[in-house]
Amino acid sequence: MKATGIVRRIDDLGRVVIPKEIRRTMRIREGDPLEIYTNADGEVIFKKYSAIGELSESASQVADIMHKLAGCPVVVFDRDHVVATSGVTKREFQERRVSPELEELMENRRQYFADDPNHTLCPVEGMEQPSLAAMPILSAGDVTGAVAFLSSNSKQTVSELQKSLVNAAAQFLGRQVE
Secondary structure (H helix, E strand, C coil): CCCCCCCCCCCCCCCCCCCHHHHHHCCCCCCCCEEEEECCCCCEEEEECCHHHHCHHHHHHHHHHHHHHHCCCEEEECCCEEEEEECCCHHHHCCCEECHHHHHHHHCCCCEECCCCCCCCCCECCCCCCEEEEEEEEECCEEEEEEEEECCCCCCCCCHHHHHHHHHHHHHHHHHHC
16 A cells, blocks of 8 residues: 555544545546445555446456457446456456546547547557447446447448447446446
8 A cells, every 4th residue: 555645634524535636646536436445454445436347257248249249359448447358468458547538438428439530549548459439338327437349450440230239238238237
């Protein structure tokens, strides 16, 4: 565990303010769920809760099926990181962060299809592999993650089947979270 040097007091309602710098660094947004852990040493640990992360086994199965049906690599994200992949090396993608472009897409509840050759979306931070399609995962009206189909080359276009499959995968995972 890393010390920050920041000390906060608990108010009369038992609340503690998490400093803005930590919220920004850890990508904690207003309304984000946090899990609370304690240990025998008296430590209280807050951890971001990921509903999609809890379903990583199901997300992996969905990614495998979508990869076989769509014929392209598939990546499933929670709001911050890669949760499951198929068709790409897991080690290369595991625990990578969501790109700012995909984060914006999720926040605006938009979908992306690679129909415009002038606009590409690279959903994984630090990786230049473009997306064919990306769809936010919605659960009870809240964005819990995204599903993205990756392109094997920059000139590939998205098919109607792939559009339908990315939509189906996002809806299925959204229902699983509920």
